[in-house]
Amino acid sequence: MPHTTDSTTSSPDIAKPSRRRFLQSAAAAAAVSTAPLAHAQQQPISAEAPTPSTNPSAAAPLMPVKLTINGHPYEMQLEARTTLLDALREYASLTGTKKGCDRGQCGACTVIANGRRINSCLTLAVMHEGESITTVEGLATAQTLSPIQAAFIEHDAFQCGFCTPGQLCSATALLDEFRAGDASAATADVRFRPAHLSDDEIRERMSGNICRCGAYPNIVSAVRTVVAINKA
Missing domain, CATH: 3.10.20.30 (Beta-grasp domain)
Incomplete structure (x- = not known):
């Protein structure tokens, strides 16, 4: 009966590759896998390819x-x-x-x-x-301060002054609204014009303006002064 060679008894070089061969194979595989990426990175950008706008607002x-x-x-x-x-x-x-x-x-x-x-x-x-x-x-006319501007200075109704322009505009409109008969959340009966601008009325009508320095009492005093002048 002819002698056959079992695959388990094949040459040691085939069954057990050397460490050098393994490292060479791994290096070759790595080089092949990275070649397409390197080639893609080296490709020039097509002139027709869309590029993101550096100034999106320019198109508005x-x-x-x-x-x-x-x-x-x-x-x-x-x-x-x-x-x-x-x-x-x-x-x-x-x-x-x-x-x-x-x-x-x-x-x-x-x-x-x-x-x-x-x-x-x-x-x-x-x-x-x-x-x-x-x-x-x-607000001022012909180099003359408006009554509310003068009252803010008289009553020291500001500190840092950052909120003051908004406070002045709001107080100016407040006085016009009061003269027009507009009510507020502090008005006892919103069907009727309040008889006078109480401190509560002034605070409510100025509540949309924040003073982080806390000059609220002086702001109320300034508005109250202008209301009194207008009644005189």
Whole structure:
């Protein structure tokens, strides 16, 4: 009977590859697997390949916005997403209006739009096309302070002054609202104009303006003084 060789008894070189052969095989396999990646990294970027824009806002169209600010006409080219606050500060260069929280919580950006006080950080400039805007720069006339400005100085109704422009605009509108008969949450009977502006009325009507220095008692005193002058 012819002799057959079992596969388990094959040559030691075949059954047990040497350490050198193993390392050579592993190195060759690694080189083959990384070659496509290296080739891809060396490929030049196609001129037709889309590249991300470095200035996304450049594509936003501009539109003309006409405003009357403190009695002067302004025509600005603005993006539709520009807030009234940014339009006043960055385009009209009226930096008296302050950017505080930029989310309608502090009142530092308060201005008067068509006789109504608003937070300019919460509204878009395009929404006020053709309107009349009054900022803190427009409260004084002919180098003469408005009554509320003079009262703030007399009663020391500010400290750091950052919130003061918004406080002044809000107090100015408050007095107009009271003269027009507008009620507030502190009015005993909202069906009727309050007989006078009590301290509670003033505090409630000024509650949308935060003073982080805590000058609230002096602010109330300043407003109360102007109310008394108007009655005289």
